[in-house]
Amino acid sequence: MSSFDETQGMLRDSVQDFHQRHPAPARVRRLRDGAVPFDREVWQAMAEAGWHSVLVPESLGGLGLGPAEVCLIACELGRGLAPEPFAASSVLVAQVLAALAPVSDRARDLLQAVGQGHQLLALAWQEQVNNFDFDSLELEALPVGPGWVLQGPDKRFIPLASAADGFLIQARLAGQAALFWLDAASCRERLHNARTVDGLNFGDLKLAGLSLSADALIAVGEPVRLALTQGVELARLSSAFELVGVAERALHDTVAYTSQRIQFGKPIASFQVLQHRMVDMWIQCQLARASAQYALLDWLKLGGPEGCVPSLRAARARAAGAALAVGKAAIHLHGGMGIADETDIGLCLKRALALSAWLGNPLWQRGAFLQAQRQASRESAEADQAPLDLVPGADIADLPDESFRRVLAQWIAAHYPPEKRFMKKRAYYADISDWYQALSRQGWLAPSWPKEFGGMGLSPTQQVIYAEEMARHGCARIPDHGLALGKLLMMHGTPEQIRYHLPRVLSGETMWCQGYSEPNAGSDLASLRTRADREGDQLVVNGQKIWTTLGPGADWMFALVRTSKVDGAKQRGITFLLIDLRSPGVRVRPIVNLKGEGEFSEVFFDNVRVPVSNVVGQIDDGWNVANSFLREERIFFGTPRQCEGALAQLDRLSQATQALAHADFRDRYAQLLLDVRDLKAAFELYMGRLRSGEELGPDVSYLKVWGTETYQRIADELVQLAADHGAQMDDVTIGGIATDVMGQYLDSRMPAIFGGSNEIQRNILAKLILNLPSGTAKS
Structure with a gap:
């Protein structure tokens, strides 16, 4: 999160101060060989700082805050490498209990105990590997006398189960979701613990034949299902932020180490090849943070996980993938010290491994993202067909984003020349004058220009939507240097230059x-x-x-x-x-x-x-x-539009070849979708900064690097998918579907060179963002 209010700033400062007083790496080393790797004094200190009560309503003695504050704390805990189960207990368990507190006295009592740090509770719900569907869980509670007997499979992968004071048990009761309370003391012999690489453990709990008293029932019915969904999804989101913090810690330590490690008379951080590797690590951190922030904004806008599942899956997949990639690279760049336990860098990778495996690893998240994204695309396509009742003369920029998308999509479909979809070359004005003039007459030629200059005055989000819809419909890129110049003249031009040139661009x-x-x-x-x-x-x-x-x-x-x-x-x-x-x-x-x-x-x-x-x-x-x-140009070298256009071609070819039926291609395709989505998330954040009048710094260069290289990866996939047609200059036509394979491939070679090659951009980022040293030896 790039900006904080006063409360959030205080929370961040409190976590950073806590790390100074209770260094987590030392605690991890002290605890990892213990039978119960958990420090109750530290957990209680966290409670006194208010972190466990962020989701507890003020009426119950908590802070009554929300997801933004939870994610902020999680990120800072990740940066400090704290081993405590914040996401698993203070987030997942607290969110479930907070949702049920209005209908359950037991939930309220347990929630207060969690917030005060008096009890460490764990949610026992998962039964099979990679099965996170609550409706398919099989453990049942059968009525016996005044209570119940549990029958069914074990509950698995319970984080730090060995330290828990009690468990929230999800089961089916008369066909409905139910939640029960189980004191840990009554089931220790049923618990099997397995160590995790970060020094902690998780447990499997055998519940078949276990009797529960009548007062063990916390709640039953649809509220339980909704509470569980909210809790698990918020835990995934907060753990994504925690993974971002872990990745940023690994990068920070690597920059510090390589900047002081002297080889051949120079700091090894001055070697260009290592600088570029660290820049790539930084780019992964930036993408992970942007993706997580994008998902959080979706959650806050929609008031919960419903409707933002693709964002949540994307955030968790990117954060886990980034933390693992950065962690591995950090160990390598530390050389021999990277494999020595006395340095903390190994703890970063181990923590990333443990967090990324919980609640769905990156492979599962990518698959779930692809499924959710395809469903959202189908729903969007159906919505595009439904007419919108617009007030005559209404400004499209005033519409909500989804209505804006639908109006734009319908208009493009009705007015873009079909024979010019997915043009094989960069269009000159003579090639596309009819479309240029149609946009001009509609007043939709200049999406980023202010309205007073004849533009659309779109928000950053709407500008991204505009580019997405143009790409999705195969619209040729219009000759747009005049639009770029127009924005510069608005900032630096004379009134005469503006009056003369801008109308001629629009016409x-x-x-x-x-x-x-x-x-x-x-x-x-x-x-x-x-x-x-x-x-x-x-x-x-x-x-x-x-x-x-x-x-x-x-x-x-x-x-x-x-x-x-x-x-x-x-x-x-x-x-x-x-x-x-x-x-x-x-x-x-x-x-x-x-x-x-x-x-x-x-x-x-x-x-x-x-x-x-x-x-x-x-x-x-x-x-x-x-x-x-x-x-600003460098921002638009990183625009998602080129990638969206290439993805549209890949969609066509995958449909023609039925490639999505193959698991290996399906995962690569999902990764490309994520790469483009994260580019859009980052692009939108920068556009928001630009529109607010903020002066953009050299960090914007990474959009160009990631955008152009993602474009190349998509083009590479097109060639592979075309198989025997992979060298064909003409459109590849399979099953009546034509795809411009070679045109995309050859086009993709160019953007990484123009506007300052990607190597130059990495040099800029190494010097101005990571502050890596020059080749001068230290005295």
Whole structure:
């Protein structure tokens, strides 16, 4: 969570202070060899800090808070490597009891005991591996005299069962869900404990033939089922945050260790190959946090788990996968010390292993996510067909998100030219002018522009929905450099520049291209050599630009040119200039790409005269002007749209080949869906920051890295799925379904290079985010 209110800030500080007073790694080592690896004094200290009573209503002496505070505490406990069963007891058990407290005096009494730390309770409900369906559980409570006798399978995988003071037993009573109380002292001989890798244990409880008294029943009926569902799902969500904390701890310790470990006269953190590995670890942490935050926001918006199951599965799958990946990499980067128990890094991996195996490992979470996502897609497709009653003249941006999606989807389906779905090449204006004009007439051409400038004024979430629906319907990407320039002019342009250029972008009268890269100034953009020398009220431009996207179809270019030679930083003396490409002295030469298309070009300037009034901002200050644009551009290099378009093609090919019937492909496909979903979660968070006026930092570069590499992974899967057709340039047609396999594959090679190669982005992240050292040896 990126921001906290006062209560949340106090909770975070209290956990961090607790770790200082009670270091968890030392506690883990002390407890792991004990028969009962649990410290009651520490558990009571946690209770006194209020952590166990977060979900306890104020009327029962608790804090009366909610999921956001639970997840915050869980994340901080994960970062500290605390071994206590916070998610299993303070979250799962407390949520179940809190839900039942209004209908059960016993639930209220037990909830107070949990909140005060007087009793450690465990929920015994799971019966089989990877079976989390409450309706299929088989343990039954049969009436015998005034009480009951339990019959059926064992309850399994009960976290830290050896330390529990009592159990909440889920069983079926007359065909309904029921919850019973069982004191641990009465069933110790029925408990079998198994050690877990993090030094704790879980237990299996044999209940067949066990008699329960009449007052053991806590509640029965639908409230029990709802309470169990809420408790388990909140435990999954909070454990996802705990896994995020574990991953971040592993990364932090690795950065610290490699920064002080000297080899060959240098800190090993200065070696680029290790820096890139640590950046990839950081990216996994960022994705996990974004996915967990996205799921939490869904929960808070919907008031519970119903309706946000895909988000919950995605969050838990990503967090567990990230914690395991980061933990393994951390051990390797620690070298020999990584396998020594005296360092804490091994505890990170062990904790990640234990947490990720509980309540469904990543493989199960991916499968459940895919099932939930496909169901949601079917429901969405059905909803798209239902007409919406809209007030004439109503603004689409004012609609709730799902209504907005439906209106947009219906309109695209009715107006996008069917023959241009999933175009095989990057569209010039001439290729897509009918669609460009249709969007313009509708007022839907510029989703991110404010309404006062002719845009849609969409929220960050709606902008993501807009991109998703365009991709889902196979809409070609319109020539959009003018839309990007328009946003820059709103920030830095003169009133005259805004009045002249923005209407021409919206009407399609002017197409734009970007002139940044040069033959010796690609990723090192500040080394550009194209000059603009001032002569009166004109600038005379000489030089060359390269890799100019859609240059042959552009009317104007916005470019960076050197106007002064300044000693010191190369970024000084650069100017942001608008150039009419119809001016004398401009020559455009197409460059044929891997697909045999002229998408790119070289642009040559020979004494091209440009009015000084075409300077954006101030002369020699173009780097600062472009920098804000470059940051926003980097966001859109990480837009989910390319990945969504490629996924749509993969969907078509998997349908034609019936590939989802094969378990190995199904899991890889689910992972790709998760990769794109997490990209969207992160993208949406950054868009929210941008729209709120926040200046984005270099961390935004990771969107570009993850988005372009995810695009490549999807394209790789397309080629594999096409089998014998995998090298075919034309559409692959199977069962009447056509898929552009090779076009996607070749297209996917390019974005990881443009806009600053992914290696350059990793260098930026290593230096400016992780603060990794240079190659200078320490004295």
